[in-house]
Amino acid sequence: MIIRTMAYPRAGFVGNPSDGYFGKTISFAFTNYAAEVVLYEAPELEIQPSYRDHSRFKSIGELARDVQLNGYYGGIRLLKATVKRFWDYCQTNAIALDDRNFALRYHSTIPERVGLAGSSAIITACLRGLMKFHRVTIPKPLQANLVLSVETQELGIPAGLQDRVAQVYQGLVYMDFDRLLMEQRGCGNYEPLDPSLLPPVYVAYQESLSEGTEVFHNDIRGRFNRGEPAVVNAMKFWADLAEQVRTCLLHREREKIGPLLDANFNKRREIYQISRGNIEMVEAARSVGASAKFCGSGGAIVGSYTDEGMYQRLVAKLEPMGIRVLKPVIALPEDNP
Numbered sequence: 001m002i003i004r005t006m007a008y009p010r011a012g013f014v015g016n017p018s019d020g021y022f023g024k025t026i027s028f029a030f031t032n033y034a035a036e037v038v039l040y041e042a043p044e045l046e047i048q049p050s051y052r053d054h055s056r057f058k059s060i061g062e063l064a065r066d067v068q069l070n071g072y073y074g075g076i077r078l079l080k081a082t083v084k085r086f087w088d089y090c091q092t093n094a095i096a097l098d099d100r101n102f103a104l105r106y107h108s109t110i111p112e113r114v115g116l117a118g119s120s121a122i123i124t125a126c127l128r129g130l131m132k133f134h135r136v137t138i139p140k141p142l143q144a145n146l147v148l149s150v151e152t153q154e155l156g157i158p159a160g161l162q163d164r165v166a167q168v169y170q171g172l173v174y175m176d177f178d179r180l181l182m183e184q185r186g187c188g189n190y191e192p193l194d195p196s197l198l199p200p201v202y203v204a205y206q207e208s209l210s211e212g213t214e215v216f217h218n219d220i221r222g223r224f225n226r227g228e229p230a231v232v233n234a235m236k237f238w239a240d241l242a243e244q245v246r247t248c249l250l251h252r253e254r255e256k257i258g259p260l261l262d263a264n265f266n267k268r269r270e271i272y273q274i275s276r277g278n279i280e281m282v283e284a285a286r287s288v289g290a291s292a293k294f295c296g297s298g299g300a301i302v303g304s305y306t307d308e309g310m311y312q313r314l315v316a317k318l319e320p321m322g323i324r325v326l327k328p329v330i331a332l333p334e335d336n337p
Helices: 060-070 074-093 118-136 140-154 161-169 177-185 220-225 229-250 255-270 276-287 308-321
Strands: 004-008 010-014 023-028 035-042 101-108 170-176 190-194 201-205 299-306 324-326
Touching: 010 161, 010 229, 010 255, 010 276, 010 299, 023 161, 023 229, 035 118, 060 324, 074 101, 074 201, 074 324, 101 118, 118 140, 118 161, 140 161, 161 170, 161 190, 170 229, 190 229, 190 324, 220 229, 229 255, 255 276, 276 299, 276 308, 308 324
Parallel strands: none
Antiparallel strands: 004 035, 010 023, 023 170, 035 101, 170 190, 201 299, 201 324
């Protein structure tokens, strides 16, 4: 039997990056791109390389560009770490696994290192494949925690729960990472919302602006832990924006959402060092009347627009700048527990 599982990029719609700081966010997963994992029974456990793992190059320049984009370890480390954390979870919870081995490979079309959570999508798809192969059920909040632990505990990659919750639940999700909840039970309150409540939404990205999370989150954690007022207050500000947008969605007050998304980025610009190229992308989108903020850590933006005419003006403005613009197709919620 061949098992194929998918996971999708996510866009942090509002509230990010407060998810790692006991804040609140709203995010959605969308199917325009995908990470796919294929898993099937085999005599030996084998993790097969993909395009991110090759070691033959046309030139030294190509090697340098590959390292800049994919790092030194490619995607195999993501799969190995996921298998290991899945094994740890089953051992800790006394879940017996049979002795079947499997071959595992992946492929991803998600643009890399532009803040669309491509790495965690590979991990999420892998976890889904392992669950199906071994017939193991893991509650969704714990799935998100497991995906996060692959990156933070196994691989030492700075990350928050928002991406993993959005990719595990799919659809449109409101998340409250209240400190007491996180400390007592290890997860927040996650509320699926009806995607049809959203205003018209676009996503745009420019791969030349790619910047890894570990680069982008420049000492914000340290500044937060030291109680720097500007950072602490920003996290509260973003959490409040997420709450306001949730209210607007539920009350069908779409016209109020765009300015709140803009405010999200404006506050981010106050406390982060943001590259000129990323700022120009946001300003270009806003110049035609659309709202704009980061999807994640830079390189991709998300925002709202009013009608098809504005969307076409957005495309006409951004695409000559080398920026890809798309209408995201929201992923249907996963039907697993």
